[in-house]
Amino acid sequence: MAAEGPTREEPPSSAEGDRPVESRRAYESPLRRQQAAMTRERIVATAVEMVRAFPTWDWDGLTIRELARRAEVNESTIYRYFGNERRLRDTVMHRLLEEAGVDLDELRLENFADVVGRMFDYLSAFPTPTPTHEDPTFVGIDERRRGALVAAVSTAAATTWSPGESELAAAMLDMFWHVPTHERLMGTWNLDRERAVRAARWAITLIETAIRDGNGPGDPDPATDGD
Structure with missing residues (x-):
C-alpha cells in the first residue's frame, strides 16, 4: 500500500467558516x-x-x-x-x-x-473608628483635656461665644494635642522636632488670634439653632 501523502486541511463547511477568521474576531x-x-x-x-x-x-x-x-x-x-x-x-x-x-x-x-x-x-459614610483607648484613665484625661480647651477658648474669646462655637474652635486646637498629628508631621512629612513645633505654633497662633478677634467658626448654639 502506498504511503499516504500529507493531507490538506479542508476549510470549515459551515456558513460562518466562509468569513475570514480576522472578520469573526473583529465582529466578536x-x-x-x-x-x-x-x-x-x-x-x-x-x-x-x-x-x-x-x-x-x-x-x-x-x-x-x-x-x-x-x-x-x-x-x-x-x-x-x-x-x-x-x-x-x-x-x-x-x-x-x-x-x-x-x-x-x-x-x-x-x-x-x-x-x-x-x-x-x-x-462620614464609613464606619466610625473605635476609640484607641477604652481604659478609664485615658478616657478620663481626654474628657478633662477637651473640657479645659473649651474653657480656654470661651475665656479668650473677644465676644460671648455659644457653646457650639467654642467647642468647634477647641476641637481644632485639640488636633495639635493629638498623637496622630505628631506622627504625621514627623513621620509622613519627615519634619524634625524643631520644625514640627514651629509649624504647630504657627497654626495655633492663627487660631488664637481669630479667637481673640472674635472671628469664630460661626457654629450656632444647638439649643437656639433654627429659632
Missing part, C-alpha cells in the same frame, strides 16, 4: 471588550465595598484572594486586569477620590476648604 471583539469592562468594574466595585466596611484605613483585608472570593472571579482574572495587589489598591483609591469629588490635580489653596468638606461628607 466589541462584545468581549464589554464583558471584560463589566468584569473589571465588578472587581473594583467589590473592592470599594470591602474598603467601606473596614473600621480604619488599614487595608490588610483587601487581598486578591478575598476579593476574588467576594467578586466571584478567579484570582488569575484579577491579576490579568491589575497585575498585582499594589495596582489594584491604587485603582481602588482613585475610585474613592472620584466618589468623594476630589481631584488632586485641581487642588488649590482657595478650594482646599471645600475639598476637605467633601472628604468629610464622604468619610
